[in-house]
Amino acid sequence: MHYDVVIIGAGAAGLMCAATAGYRGRRVLVLDHARKAGQKILMSGGGRCNFTNLNSTPSQFLSANPRFCISALKRYPPQAFLELVERHGIAYEEKAPGQLFCQGRAREIVDMLLTECDWAGVEIRMKTSVETAEQKADHYLVATDHDRFTTESLVIATGGLSIPTMGATPFGYRIAEHFGLPVLPTRAGLVPFTLHPDLKSRLAPLAGISVPVTVSCRGMRFAEPMLFTHRGLSGPAMLQISSFWQPGDPLIIDLLPGHDLAEELGERRRERPQGTLQQYLAEHLPKRLAQVLAEWHGKDSSLQEYGNADIERVAAAIQRWQVSPAGTEGYRTAEVTLGGVDTRALSSQTMEARDQPGLFFIGEVVDVTGHLGGHNFQWAWASGVAAGQAV
Known part of the structure; x- marks a missing residue:
């Protein structure tokens, strides 16, 4: 089966990327080994999801390449995501300066993203484990425990190592290394x-x-x-x-x-x-x-x-x-993973690997980590949109 875009990871960045690409008319497939989409969204903010920070700027992010996040954050600022939240009628509140939370449950943010994906014609397959991803002449071949897919654009949105009980694995880093991209040492952050x-x-x-x-x-x-x-x-x-x-x-x-x-x-x-x-x-x-x-x-x-x-x-x-x-306390309770795919190997405009056309990395798997308070979700939205506009 062929898709224009295959995204591995149905979390914040992956779903945002999928909807963005789908609205551009791309045929998009999202794969995830978990039972439900957006699991980290559901447990974030005490179950109410601190979905962005109005004061999110590049100065709130850690990276070996501090300037990398500037482009994506500038093109998709917090106000853009807030407008999406408001269009879906989700009530929110500002708990601390700039920190926006759902007044209800985090489930509303996941439902919003799934609705956007549905409207954009995105196909999502949960409980599907990706076994291999290989590059062929002009496409990528993705093999799962159920099927095989070909795609022009492969997006890795598998997150980091934090909270392994939620299904976190080093899969994204292994894919990067498989295709020759450097991966910086990782450690637990916000822990x-x-x-x-x-x-x-x-x-x-x-x-x-x-x-x-x-x-x-x-x-x-x-x-x-x-x-x-x-x-x-x-x-x-x-x-x-x-x-x-x-x-x-x-x-x-x-x-x-x-x-x-x-x-x-x-x-x-x-x-x-x-x-x-x-x-x-x-x-x-x-x-x-x-x-x-x-x-x-x-x-x-x-x-x-x-x-x-x-x-x-x-x-x-x-x-x-x-x-x-x-x-x-390590990855067991860490909210984020520091380090990851070296941003010097990626385009800051599109999140595409410089030496591996058609391969993209977004969200937490990349060496960009925000401070506490909604910044990491803003990076997920912004990097997802950047790749979604390019795939």
């Missing part, structure tokens, strides 16, 4: 940290507590909430910085952002000398956390017993808390 046993046990009583922090590592800094867990540290702040962290790096965490703790404790010592460190901290932090910090860093006395050096020491411990994670 919680694990801690060494001693610190893990000390923080165990704080599991479930979330506080706003600033966290710094390798010159990057994020101001977001942090969550203490039974395994370590999570929450948006930790997920964001995890994409920049390397094993052995310390994280510098400010548990009281916006405060000058040394100055404020000095004032409190003068105004209420009988007060305690724990009393002060409890005014700004959850009580359990205030208690733990006071036990760790405070003196068993009122503030009048604190010298200037004591106050400076406490302020440094709380506002420049240095944590060296044991590692991350």
